[in-house]
Amino acid sequence: MPEFLLLALLGGIGVALVAGPLGSFVVWRRMAYFGDTLAHSALLGIAVGVLFDINFNLAVVSCCVILALILVSLQRQRLVATDTLLGIMAHSSLSLGLVAVSLLDDVRVDLMEYLFGDLLAITPNDLYWIYGGGAIVLLLIWRLWNPLLAVTINEELAQVEGVPVARIRLALMLLIGVVIAIAMKVVGILLITSLLIIPAASARRLASSPEQMAVIASLLGIVAVLLGLYASSQFDTPAGPSVVVAALVQFLVLYSLPLRRVA
Amino acid sequence: MSPDNLVEITGLNISFSENSVIENVSMVLKPGQITTLIGPNGAGKTTLVKAVLGLLSPTSGEIKRSPTLRIGYMPQKLHIDTTFPLTVERFLKTAAFASVADRQQALESVRAENLLKQSVHSLSGGEMQRVMLARALLRKPELLVLDEPAQGVDINGQVELYSLIASIRDKYNCSVLMISHDLHLVMAATDQVICLNHHICCSGHPEQVSSDPSYMELFGVPGAENLALYSHHHNHQHNEHGDIVPLSQSESEDADHSHCGGHH
Secondary structure: OOHHHHHHHHHHHHHHHHHHHHHHHHHHOOOHHHHHHHHHHHHHHHHHHHHHOOOHHHHHHHHHHHHHHHHHHHHHHOOOOHHHHHHHHHHHHHHHHHHHHHHOOOOOOOHHHHHHOOHHHOOHHHHHHHHHHHHHHHHHHHHOHHHHHHHHHOHHHHHHOOOOHHHHHHHHHHHHHHHHHHHHHHHOOOOHHHHHHHHHHHHHOOOOOHHHHHHHHHHHHHHHHHHHHHHHHHHOOOHHHHHHHHHHHHHHHHHHOOOOOOO | OOOOOOEEEEEEEEEEOOEEEEEEEEEEEOOOOEEEEEOOOOOOHHHHHHHHHOOOOOOEEEEEEOOOOOEEEEOOOOOOOOOOOOEHHHHHHOOOOOOHHHHHHHHHHOOOHHHOOOEHHHOOHHHHHHHHHHHHHOOOOOEEEEOOOOOOOOHHHHHHHHHHHHHHHHHHOOEEEEEOOOHHHHHHHOOEEEEEEOEEEEEEOHHHHHOOHHHHHHHHHHHHHHHHHHHHHHOHHHHHHOOOOOHHHHHHHHHOHHHHHHHO
16 A cells, blocks of 8 residues: 555544544534635635644644634624624635635645645644544533533523533534644545544434443544545546535435334 | 522523524523423524523523532434434443432332333334433432423323322432423423523423413414314313313313313
8 A cells, every 4th residue: 555545644643533523413413614714714724824824633622722712702792693604614614714815925825725624735744634633623522421411401400509600612613623724635625524523423323322422423424534535536527526426325225225213 | 599499590691603592582491390481483592491401601691500409301303323322221221320229219219110121213202212211310400401302202292291200309308300392291290381582582391381472472373283183082061162272271171081071
């Protein structure tokens, strides 16, 4: 196997592992649009990274985190409905990012690479970010698992029972921000949410507990990466979108099978 | 505060952006007592309950809770997304550290032991309410707070649910604060009724409250008609009288179904 393919495989698998449990929360809590908004803002992070010569990964994580914080505080003001707010922030941060990148005329930023990912160009350095960041995210999810579930079931009930609801919600947003930053390389800004949502939604068909759903989502994600990369090398299709198409095929197959819902 | 009281509220005011929802409310929750909050929609019942729970902070006034108070809370509705795979058993496990036997016992005391392995998405309204109640019991509460426990439950189920709540109070020796729409259905199972319409209109023993002019003014004839209608189904005697008879007077007759049957 050529080295670039091995790196791509390892990178894709790392991202799929983390995306499973986190994607399950995105599905349960109906945060798909929120994930999209954070992802769109990542391009702004890239532009800031180039401008101030900061590590791209770091710049993207900080940009997502800052956006998540702004979002939470704007949500509290109740100026407009949350989905309107998300729409405004998603597309204006993407546009701001595109404008900012175009103004950086001395640096060539390959837009396609960031918008759709370049899985086949993953470097060992990217792998450190994926596995380092991924390990931290998984560890935190594992430690916060019960409060995260409690908050997902009912926030007020959780609060009465002593769960620090505001902090847990914030933690979840930050985790999503980190995953977006590390997954960007694999499927790109525009497709990141699909990697969170599609395997989790497919896993719902097979799972009878939240834990099962998280694990199955990770496994399905890994299979999608394998299938997508195989298709990409066979038919010379773009790697990131091929992975998403593979995930879609899984979803369609699982939902057309006559499975009985267990829980 | 008095060590005998679980919660003491004095001169509570809560307003949301100039909009006063709770006005000068004072009340006390004592151990082992069932307190029912009644009042029209938008009267501030849920707001008051949330203040007791500590979910809302008072604009002015004071809420004192006994320092070690353990509260079991049952919200109005849960809204668990159907994508969330959750059995009753797993749902109960999120409540508190409890043994298998504890969970079984909690389900038994709400008469829902057969639901353990079922998905929460397949439960009926009444079943879900009982499972939520069981979850609240797992926390071994001194105070049970129930926000409209009878919501989405048909009228026979409601009667059963309220008697269940009364039996839970006796078994767990906890105090209960609940919201209800229909005083007549909860009367038998209530020690203290607080009739709320932003301020406390009247409060006291259920029979006292139901004959209070301010209660009549708030709930008027419609509530009384409901009672008459409800009684039709179970007791012909009321039909002949045609009078408004509070449920408590007919309680013994209602409970005695063979007697009822004799009239059919």
